[in-house]
Amino acid sequence: MSSPIAFLDVLAAYAELRGQIDAAVARVLQSGCYIGGEEVERFERDWAAYCEAGQAIGVGNGLDALRLVLLALDIGPGDEVIVPSNTFIATWLAVAQVGARAVPVEPDPASFNLDATRIEAAITPRTRAIMPVHLYGQPADLDPILAIARRHGLRVIEDAAQAHGARYRGRRIGAHGDAVAWSFYPGKNLGAMGDGGAITTDDAQLAERLRKLRNYGSSTRYVHEMAGVNSRLDPIQAAVLSVKLAHLDEWNARRSLIAARYLKGLADSALIVPQVPLWAEPVWHLFVVRHPGRDALRDRLADAGIGTLIHYPTPPHRQGAFASMASLSLPISERLHSEVLSLPMGPHLGIEAADRVIEAIGLLMSR
Numbered sequence: 001m002s003s004p005i006a007f008l009d010v011l012a013a014y015a016e017l018r019g020q021i022d023a024a025v026a027r028v029l030q031s032g033c034y035i036g037g038e039e040v041e042r043f044e045r046d047w048a049a050y051c052e053a054g055q056a057i058g059v060g061n062g063l064d065a066l067r068l069v070l071l072a073l074d075i076g077p078g079d080e081v082i083v084p085s086n087t088f089i090a091t092w093l094a095v096a097q098v099g100a101r102a103v104p105v106e107p108d109p110a111s112f113n114l115d116a117t118r119i120e121a122a123i124t125p126r127t128r129a130i131m132p133v134h135l136y137g138q139p140a141d142l143d144p145i146l147a148i149a150r151r152h153g154l155r156v157i158e159d160a161a162q163a164h165g166a167r168y169r170g171r172r173i174g175a176h177g178d179a180v181a182w183s184f185y186p187g188k189n190l191g192a193m194g195d196g197g198a199i200t201t202d203d204a205q206l207a208e209r210l211r212k213l214r215n216y217g218s219s220t221r222y223v224h225e226m227a228g229v230n231s232r233l234d235p236i237q238a239a240v241l242s243v244k245l246a247h248l249d250e251w252n253a254r255r256s257l258i259a260a261r262y263l264k265g266l267a268d269s270a271l272i273v274p275q276v277p278l279w280a281e282p283v284w285h286l287f288v289v290r291h292p293g294r295d296a297l298r299d300r301l302a303d304a305g306i307g308t309l310i311h312y313p314t315p316p317h318r319q320g321a322f323a324s325m326a327s328l329s330l331p332i333s334e335r336l337h338s339e340v341l342s343l344p345m346g347p348h349l350g351i352e353a354a355d356r357v358i359e360a361i362g363l364l365m366s367r
């Protein structure tokens with residue numbers, strides 16, 4: 001029997017860059033600077049440049065990145081924020097945590113991303129912002145969303161936790177909307193070795209507010225101009241991220257090769273495979289297929305030694321955290337949640353392993 005194929009191998013990422021990562025961590029330990037400082041500032045500069053954004057602000061994690069943007073824009077109790085009905089729950093939780101109401105809008109099932117044609121029906125006098133998610137590393141169709149936001153005087157806050165390096169109409173995700181939230185959770189395309197997050201924006205004033213908010217509302221020690229939080233990017237994580245950032249494009253290119261292999265190899269299968277619009281340059285955080293018999297397929301792939309995951313098994317409105325929304329009917333999201341399956345994907349998967357996944361699916365589905 002051939003060796004099992006893991007869904008994602010984060011240890012392989014460490015192994016490839018071990019010398020550099022170990023040296024970077026040792027440098028921070030030796031510096032005596034364990035909060036903020038040059039490592040964080042350097043990564044923020046490099047991340048802003050990479051994202052084609054004017055400013056980057058490091059924070060503690062992706063959820064905080066979303067939450068702090070909402071706080072900085074004074075979005076809170078009595079306000080509504082439009083969110084995709086299908087996303088990782090963090091998008092909704094950020095809205096709930098500032099006291100605002102998450103208003104779900106259904107996705108276009110072909111792209112899994114927010115369906116702009118459904119947004120205007122969800123806008124009320126209380127709506128303050130639209131929060132598109134670039135789900136699975138596929139950029140959302142931003143132009144129609146930005147046009148709606150302009151028409152109604154709304155902010156656009158992008159959840160780019162799965163889209164490091166993706167491009168929309170040739171320009172990187174990073175500052176198309178008012179602010180973009182990033183997560184550097186270890187399994188993301190750019191992952192730290194612990195928690196980490198950032199916000200990018202072209203709005204220098206917003207960036208200034210965010211720099212204070214993440215640090216007790218303070219830019220001068222013991223002077224607190226606003227009620228901030230403690231959510232800072234750790235310098236050890238910043239140093240690791242700087243090492244990995246230099247490899248992000250290459251690692252995303254390897255993901256693209258795997259995705260191309262899957263798209264070709266599964267084109268004639270019974271699975272619904274992802275579509276890539278002409279204006280999109282995705283980064284394949286996940287390669288998500290759909291099938292009505294998803295659960296059985298997943299079990300049989302597991303029997304064949306192939307690891308898959310489900311992103312996500314339960315829609316946010318069916319989670320205990322949003323019990324008050326349990327009676328909502330969001331049929332597109334509900335259907336997607338019952339059909340999606342994430343195949344093994346990552347910069348260290350290898351074409352040979354992808355071919356074995358394709359072959360296993362072919363065998364299982366012809367039975």
Ligand SMILES: *Cc1c(COP(=O)(O)O)cnc(C)c1O
Pocket residue numbers: 061062063064087088090091133159161162182183184185195196197
């Ligand atoms: C990972 C993720 C987040 C949250 O990031 P954390 O760093 O884990 O807080 C938010 N939104 C989406 C879509 C994500 O995938």
